[in-house]
Amino acid sequence: MSLLEGKVAIVTGSGRGLGLAYAHELARQGAAVVVNDVDREIAEAAASAIAEAGGRAVAVTAPVGPTETARLLVQTAVTEFGRLDILVTNAGVLRDTVLWKMSDDDFDTVIGVHLRGTFTCVREAVVHMREQGEGGRIICIGSPTGQRGNFGQTNYAAAKAGIVGMVRTWALELGRANITANAVVPVAATAMTATVPYFAAAVEADEKGEAMPAFFRHDLGFGTSDDVAGLIAYLASDAAADVTGQAIGVGGDRVQLWSHPEAVVTAYREGGWSYEALEADFPAEFGGQLQSVGEKFPPLPEDLQRPAPNA
Structure with a gap:
């Protein structure tokens, strides 16, 4: 019997790229899949490809x-397949630009698809899963940008950080219903990374x-879409019944368990911390522990370096 035989999954934004890889892997493991995309031809082609592969x-x-x-x-999941067990919220868009050039529409569009889209889909899925009474799996897609920040991605960073925050809350709220909620932080060759010269040799x-x-x-833990799909299937399975509220990074040959935010340094001062006290003591107490932002990549080996596109 297949790993997910008899299960039904929804994968948003699954017409291409990472989402398509997730949908194919869930189907390969036995789940019936609702594929979603804003492009009808792309969505129907994805569903047809899964069917042609036996799913x-x-x-x-x-x-x-x-x-x-x-x-x-x-x-659609309930009408076509009779139930719903798994939701993967993968749909997303990018509107990258620096803060002082980012428009309201740039911000609202990204927040609307990533953050609101995750919220609305999870809320609707959970209502059904609770009524169904057999537990479920919520898998939300985060990003290193949401964990560390990235130049030019105020909107995307906010959305992805928010998704991980919601996942931690949902893990608390859904435990009694045997519904797990986890965030996956993928690092893979996508349309976005294809434009970054650093990854040119890999792409x-x-x-x-x-x-x-x-x-x-x-x-770097950087690989293909298929390298991420195995973790999606695992978190969707009964084997991961005790895994919830986690942010898990995956890419290439690497899997990482991200920590939850914790205080790095704690200092006490009787009577509280006035401006004068902070001015005097902050550097000594906290200066050496200030946290970095953004991702730091090691230098590319010479044989993997590629000229810049306009060079």
């Missing part, structure tokens, strides 16, 4: 964010169907 899938064309889309996705290898250099797979 079961149906396509829903709708933008993630509105409650109406969330209801449509859950209704180039992936596009040729060749193995990525070990530097990327091992040292």
Whole structure:
């Protein structure tokens, strides 16, 4: 019997890229899958490819964010396959620009799809899972940007950090219903990373169907969409029944368990901390423990360096 035989999953934003890899892996493990994309041809092609590979899938064309889309996705799962067990919230968009150039629409669009879309879809799925009474799996997609920040991504960082915060809350709220909630933080060759010169050699290898250099797979934990899909299937399975409220990074040859935010240094002062006390003591108490921001990558080995696109 397959790992997820008899289970039904929804994967938002699964017409291509990482979402498509998740949908294929869940179907390969036996789950029936509701595929979602804003492009009808892309969504239907994804569902057809899953069916041709021996799986079961149906396509829903709708933008993630509105409650109406969330209801449509859950209704489709129940109507077509009789139940809902797994939700993977993967849909997303990018509107990258520095803070002082970011428009209201840039901000609202990204927050609407990522953060609101995750909220509305999870809320609708949980209502059904609780009524169904057999537990469930909520898997939300985060990002290193949400964990560490990234230049030019105020909106995306806010959304992805918010998703992880919601997951921790849902793990508390859903435990009694045997519904787990986890965040996956993928690092993989995508349309976004394809534009970053640092990853050019890895993306180039992936596009040729060749193995990525070990530097990327091992040292950076950077790989293909398929490298991420195994963790999605694991978290969707009964084997992960005790895993909830976690942020788990995955990419290439690496899996990481991210820590929850904790106080790094604690200092006490009788009577409280006035400005004068902070001015006098903050550097000694906290200066050496100030936290870094952004991701720091090691220098590329010479054989993996590529000229800049406009060089």
